Amino acid sequence: MPPPRPLLGTGNKGLRIHDLVKAPANTPWAKAKQQSWDASEPATVYTTPEVLADGTPCEAVTVILRTKGCHWWWSSGCTFCGYFNDTRDDVTSEDLHAQWEAAKAAHDHFAKQAMVKVYTSGSLLEDREIPVDFQETVLKDCHQLGKELIVESRCEQLTEAKLAWATGINPSFTVAIGLEAYDDEVLRFHVNKGFSTAAWDRAVTNLKRFNLRIKTYLMFKPPFMSEADALDHCVAWVQSVAERSDEISVNPMNIQRGTVIDRLHRHDEYRPPWLWSLVEMIRRSHAIIHPQGGVNGDDDQVCRLIVHPTAGGKIRGSHNCGVCDAEVVAAVERYAVSGDLMEFEGLTCSCLAVWENEVFLERHLPLPLGISKPRRGRVVDRLRSP
Ligand code: SF4
Ligand SMILES: [Zn+2]
Secondary structure: OOOOOOOOOOOOOOOOHHHHHHHHHHOHHHHHHHHHOOOOOOOEEEEEEEEOOOOOEEEEEEEEOOOOOOHHHHHOOOOOOOHHHHOOOOOOHHHHHHHHHHHHHHOHHHOOOOEEEEEOOOOOOOOOOOOHHHHHHHHHHHHHHOOEEEEEEOOOOOOHHHHHHHHHHOOOOEEEEEEEOOOHHHHHHHHOOOOOHHHHHHHHHHHHHOOOEEEEEEEEOOOOOOHHHHHHHHHHHHHHHHHHOOEEEEEEOOOOOOOHHHHHHHOOOOOOOOHHHHHHHHHHHHHHHOOOOOOOOOOOOOOEEEEOOOOOOOOOOOOOOOOOHHHHHHHHHHHHHHOOHHHHOOOOOOHHHHHHHHHHHHHHOOOOOOOOOOOOOOHHHHHHOO
């Protein structure tokens, strides 16, 4: 490894964000972890309740494969992405085929699941990450088994040529894109995403041309953003992408080990979003998703809005005061299924006023990074602590 670059002041070239992003992936604990797993076993396989494109409830199986990871991570990487923890440089096509067979064997060839989600800590349709013969296996198997397939991808892989090839094997699947923010400034300076909103626009045009379904991930509260800004921006992003998405999944930030956001969090400079902010974001976005005030399945539905607070209620995930968290997380998850604002009726806690005050102050004071603190406990104890 080259010696670390100085921050400033020596007249030499300064430290780049790239070095900060990459550093954790090269630490001894990360390297040891990457070498510790068996390349013929998938990272995780689990089932969850889901709904099909036509609204029918079903069971879905999620297969998370161990891969070489994301090509954007190799050259730079998003500020919150901890997927490097599940990757290894030497994964072969044989390994991936073995992982896929193991996943199918564990679930009787997906006999009970109508939906299959295949996640690769990157893009399934990216040839540098995933051997083409394995891409073909996944597309073909799911088509032959008659399963609704969901894969993840960045934007640059979704060219006309690639989609023509993929739909030749499987004519109908869903592509989930981690757009994170429909805002070029946020994509560049907060997320370090490596593509622009124009790239997403192009990808969506291509996907529509091939009649493929589009799932859009948005990030709630990227780094270097206040709670109030996160709330306002997220509603605006939902507005920008709703008409062109079949499904929007808002992911509240959760802190993954060894990332830039992990550093900020440990330095007490970032608080994962309040669950109350998610409730407020859903209330405001509901009018965009259901312009006539309907619920999921009604004629006025523009697309489906899903919010799943990963690590909800924990300090490293979206959280409130610790007392009301489980109840609020459950209501948010119920909304993802029902699309009914009644899920939040009667929900309250003494911490609601604290959240309201924080958001109020952030709107009225010149504090671009916000004032939220991640710690729980008595306010007096917090003020006394260094
Ligand atoms: S594009 Fe996705 S997988 Fe790649 S670094 Fe960003 S979040 Fe991680
Ligand atoms: Zn509370």
